[in-house]
Structures are given as C-alpha cells and as structure tokens.
Amino acid sequence: MKHINSQQLSNMPDRYRACLINSLSGFKSANLIGTVNSQGQTNLAMFSSVFHLGASPALIGFITRPHSVIRHTLENIKQTKQYTINQVSEDFYLAAHQTSARYLREDSEFTKTGLSEYYIDAYNVPFVKQSRLKYLLTLRDIVPITLNDTQLVIGEVTDILCDEDAIKSDGYVDIEALNSVSISGLDSYHVSTRLSRLSYAQTGSFPTKMNVDGKIS
Amino acid sequence: MKHINSQQLSNMPDRYRACLINSLSGFKSANLIGTVNSQGQTNLAMFSSVFHLGASPALIGFITRPHSVIRHTLENIKQTKQYTINQVSEDFYLAAHQTSARYLREDSEFTKTGLSEYYIDAYNVPFVKQSRLKYLLTLRDIVPITLNDTQLVIGEVTDILCDEDAIKSDGYVDIEALNSVSISGLDSYHVSTRLSRLSYAQTGSFPTKMNVDGKIS
Numbered sequence: 001m002k003h004i005n006s007q008q009l010s011n012m013p014d015r016y017r018a019c020l021i022n023s024l025s026g027f028k029s030a031n032l033i034g035t036v037n038s039q040g041q042t043n044l045a046m047f048s049s050v051f052h053l054g055a056s057p058a059l060i061g062f063i064t065r066p067h068s069v070i071r072h073t074l075e076n077i078k079q080t081k082q083y084t085i086n087q088v089s090e091d092f093y094l095a096a097h098q099t100s101a102r103y104l105r106e107d108s109e110f111t112k113t114g115l116s117e118y119y120i121d122a123y124n125v126p127f128v129k130q131s132r133l134k135y136l137l138t139l140r141d142i143v144p145i146t147l148n149d150t151q152l153v154i155g156e157v158t159d160i161l162c163d164e165d166a167i168k169s170d171g172y173v174d175i176e177a178l179n180s181v182s183i184s185g186l187d188s189y190h191v192s193t194r195l196s197r198l199s200y201a202q203t204g205s206f207p208t209k210m211n212v213d214g215k216i217s
Numbered sequence: 218m219k220h221i222n223s224q225q226l227s228n229m230p231d232r233y234r235a236c237l238i239n240s241l242s243g244f245k246s247a248n249l250i251g252t253v254n255s256q257g258q259t260n261l262a263m264f265s266s267v268f269h270l271g272a273s274p275a276l277i278g279f280i281t282r283p284h285s286v287i288r289h290t291l292e293n294i295k296q297t298k299q300y301t302i303n304q305v306s307e308d309f310y311l312a313a314h315q316t317s318a319r320y321l322r323e324d325s326e327f328t329k330t331g332l333s334e335y336y337i338d339a340y341n342v343p344f345v346k347q348s349r350l351k352y353l354l355t356l357r358d359i360v361p362i363t364l365n366d367t368q369l370v371i372g373e374v375t376d377i378l379c380d381e382d383a384i385k386s387d388g389y390v391d392i393e394a395l396n397s398v399s400i401s402g403l404d405s406y407h408v409s410t411r412l413s414r415l416s417y418a419q420t421g422s423f424p425t426k427m428n429v430d431g432k433i434s
Contacts, residue, residue: 001349001378001379001380001381002377002378002379002380002381002384003337003376003377003378004376004377004378004379005375005376006374006375006376009275009374009375009377012388014272014273015387015388016387016388017272017273017275017388018272018273018388019385019387019388019389019390019431020377020384020388020389020390021269021271021272021273021275021374022269022272023350023388023389023390023392024269024275024277024302024350024352024374024377024390025246025248025267025268025269025277025302026246026247026248026267026304026305026392026397026399027244027245027246027247027392027397027398027399027409028244028246028268028269029242029243029244029245030243030244031242031243048269049268049269050242050243051242051245051266051268051280052238052239052241052242052245052265052266053280053362053364053365053367054238054364054365054367055231055234055235055237055238055239056231056234056235056238057364057365058226058234058238058241059364059365060241060242063268063270085241085242087243088243090412093412093415094415094423094424097415097418097424098418098423098424099418100418101418101419101420102419102420103420112420120220132218133240133241135241140364141362141363141364143360143362143369145270145358145360145369145371146358147270147271147274147276147357147358147371148270148271148274148276150270150271152360152362152369154362154364157223157226157238157241158222158223158226159220159221159222159223160219160220160221160226160237160241161218161219161220161221162218162219162221163218163219164218164219167219167237168236170232170233170236171229171232171233171234171235171236171237171240172236172237172240172401172402172403172405173236173237173240173241173401173402174401175240175243175244175401175402176401176405176407180243180244181244181412182243182244182399182409184389184390184391184392184393184409185389185390185392185414186389187414187415187416187417187427187431188389188393188411188413188414188415188429189411189412189413189414189415190393190409190410190411190412191409191410191412192244192399192401192407192408192409192410193407193408193409193410194405194406194407195307195310195398195406195407195408196405196406197402197404197405197406198310198311198314198404198405198406199404200404201314201315201316201317201318202318202319203318203319203320203329206311206315207311207314207315210404212405214236214404
C-alpha cells in the first residue's frame with residue numbers, strides 16, 4: 001500500500017490534494033438545494049455535503065464555504081428561512097452538475113440548466129420537478145466551523161415529496177430504485193447495486209441479509 | 218407523488234420515521250473508526266456520517282450521538298487525540314455492520330468481528346488491515362450541535378494508506394475499483410457503477426464526460 005505522510009500532503013499541488021482529500025470520506029450524496037430570495041429570484045445549487053443529523057426532530061445538515069458560487073444559497077436561506085433539498089438521479093445528473101457554474105445572481109440555474117421549478121401549497125421556494133425524492137426545510141441553526149471558515153447549516157424537514165412506490169413498509173425509501181446517484185471525489189457520479197439490507201446487529205450472532213422490504217430473505 | 222406533511226411526520230411511529238428520515242439525505246459513506254484508550258484497549262465502530270470538510274488543511278468530520286454504542290469512540294479520541302478512518306469494502310461489509318452490536322467495553326470489536334488490527338510507525342491507534350483506503354487523523358475540534366445533543370468531531374488527516382493502483386494521475390482515488398460500499402437508510406449496503414466523471418462546470422457550455430483519469434473520453 002502507498003503511504004502518504006503529512007509532509008507529502010502539505011507539499012502537494014492544491015488541485016491534486018483537493019482531488020485526493022475529497023476521495024477519502026467515501027461516497028457522498030448528490031443533492032440540489034433550491035432557494036428564493038426576498039425579491040423572488042430563484043437559485044439552485046449542487047451540494048455533495050448534505051447529511052443526516054437526526055430523525056426526531058428530522059434534521060438535515062449541509063456545509064457551505066464562504067467565498068464560493070454557493071454563497072447565494074446561504075444568503076437566500078437567511079432571508080426566507082426555507083429551502084428545498086432534491087435528490088439527484090441519473091436522468092438529470094449533468095444538469096445538476098452544471099448548476100455549479102458561476103452564473104450571475106440575476107440568472108436562475110433553473111433556466112440555465114433546463115431543470116423545472118415545482119411548487120407546493122402556498123410556499124414560494126422552488127423544488128426541482130425532475131427529482132423523485134425532495135423535501136422542504138425550515139432553517140433551524142447555522143453553526144460556524146472556525147477551523148476552516150465553513151458553516152454547518154441545519155434545517156428541519158417539514159414536507160416530503162416522494163414517488164410512492166419507493167417507500168417500503170418499514171419507512172425505508174429505496175433510493176436505488178429512484179436511480180439516485182452518489183458522488184466520489186469532486187466530479188465522479190455513480191449509480192448503485194444493492195448488496196443487501198442487514199438486520200440490526202446483536203452480540204452473539206452475525207447480521208442476517210434482508211430484502212428491500214426489511215424482511216429476512 | 219406522495220406528500221407527507223409535518224403533522225404526518227410527527228405522528229409516525231419512531232422506527233418508521235427513523236427509516237424514512239435516514240433515507241432523505243441520499244447515499245452515505247461507510248467507514249469504520251478505529252481508536253484505542255489510554256489503557257491500550259482498542260475499539261472499532263461503524264459510521265455512516267463521515268464527510269469531507271476541507272482539503273487544505275485536510276479536514277474530515279463525523280457526527281456522534283451521546284448515548285449510543287459509539288460513545289467509546291469519542292471517549293477514546295478525547296483521551297488519545299488520534300483515530301483512524303477506514304473505508305468499508307464489499308469484502309467485509311457484514312463484519313463492519315456487526316461492529317455496531319453493543320459489545321462491552323472490554324471486548325474489542327476487532328476480535329469479535331474477525332477484522333484485523335494494523336499499525337504504522339510508532340502509533341498505537343489501530344487501522345483495519347482489510348480496508349483498502351484508510352487514514353490517520355489528529356483531533357482538531359469537537360463542535361456541539363445543541364439542537365439535538367449531537368457533536369461534530371473534526372480531525373486533520375496526517376497519514377494516508379491506499380492501494381496504489383487506485384490513485385489516478387490527478388489525485389482522484391477510484392474508490393469504486395476498491396469496491397467501497399455506500400449506505401442508504403439505516404441498513405442497506407450498495408456497490409457502485411460509474412456514470413462518468415464530469416468536467417468543471419462553466420457558464421456557456423454543458424459538462425463534458427471524462428474517464429476515470431479525468432481525461433475527456
């Protein structure tokens with residue numbers, strides 16, 4: 001195995017180190033965050049840092065960088081306190097990736113990439129119509145991460161929209177059947193093949209394989 | 218599409234809501250965190266919340282819950298300030314899942330699950346021998362998330378061990394070739410198939426597909 005030490009890490013060219021370090025954490029989720037500012041201008045941005053934080057209350061987190069193209073997302077969320085998260089599937093992963101281009105504030109990434117806005121109830125915050133699993137959140141907290149000047153944005157899920165067939169009897173959503181993609185590194189997109197679901201781990205026995213419905217197969 | 222509102226969310230049975238909410242963020246990384254306490258007792262625990270936080274410095278985060286079986290991990294990290302993160306691959310995902318059983322503190326999950334300890338240099342913190350991409354971290358910060366009493370643990374990567382063939386010319390690591398797995402929901406494990414790498418997004422053109430080496434294919 002190759003052993004890279006801290007001296008070699010610090011001497012790497014920035015782009016090489018960014019590719020390498022971005023590969024370390026494993027597969028990342030692929031999500032589009034939809035927002036609108038107080039003037040009604042919509043925005044859509046790709047994030048690979050959306051993660052589960054808790055089920056009760058239902059909390060989802062993501063990381064923002066201060067000086068990046070995704071700054072409009074955070075500004076809009078601070079203004080309206082609401083946003084949508086939309087899982088990216090194989091059908092539109094190129095358009096999703098394209099939202100990370102440096103469009104001007106007055107350009108909506110929806111128009112520029114061919115994705116469609118979708119609205120529910122009386123809310124003016126845009127979902128991505130093409131997404132097969134998406135949800136609305138209310139901002140709950142912004143936690144500064146002083147070490148590298150990033151921020152952890154935490155929202156509470158209030159409404160979920162999902163293809164009904166994908167929701168299994170125990171609440172598990174078969175996101176593989178939705179063709180949801182994952183990301184590795186900075187720019188690699190993947191679809192998945194299920195190995196199995198596994199039973200709750202207990203001392204004294206090894207896990208049992210379960211089918212997608214959570215039943216012993 | 219099925220629309221689940223906040224009233225329906227709060228009325229769900231806990232286990233159903235946990236399955237559902239854990240599916241929302243998309244695919245999660247699968248990693249084993251290796252630690253040792255000041256008495257030399259090793260510990261190994263499965264995490265699906267490891268994520269990339271920054272490349273320069275190389276920072277990786279993960280979320281801990283206070284009253285779970287993973288409490289030994291955090292206690293050990295506080296004592297020794299070091300830990301390893303080990304990507305889980307198809308070969309040993311059952312053993313990796315099994316580390317989440319509630320073993321006693323005096324039992325090492327290595328012994329109980331059949332995974333092997335591996336050490337480098339003079340460090341006494343254990344890697345997982347079977348893992349094909351793993352790294353050593355030094356604790357840099359523990360950020361409390363007061364909303365739900367969890368904590369964000371942040372470490373800086375100091376040493377990386379990786380199958381040399383998987384490291385491409387631009388620093389990208391082909392974790393698909395390592396058979397690294399991803400997780401959906403609480404307990405579903407997946408391998409991947411690459412759709413493509415995509416070129417850096419620029420206004421005025423759509424992304425171009427690249428091969429695994431980051432070259433236009």
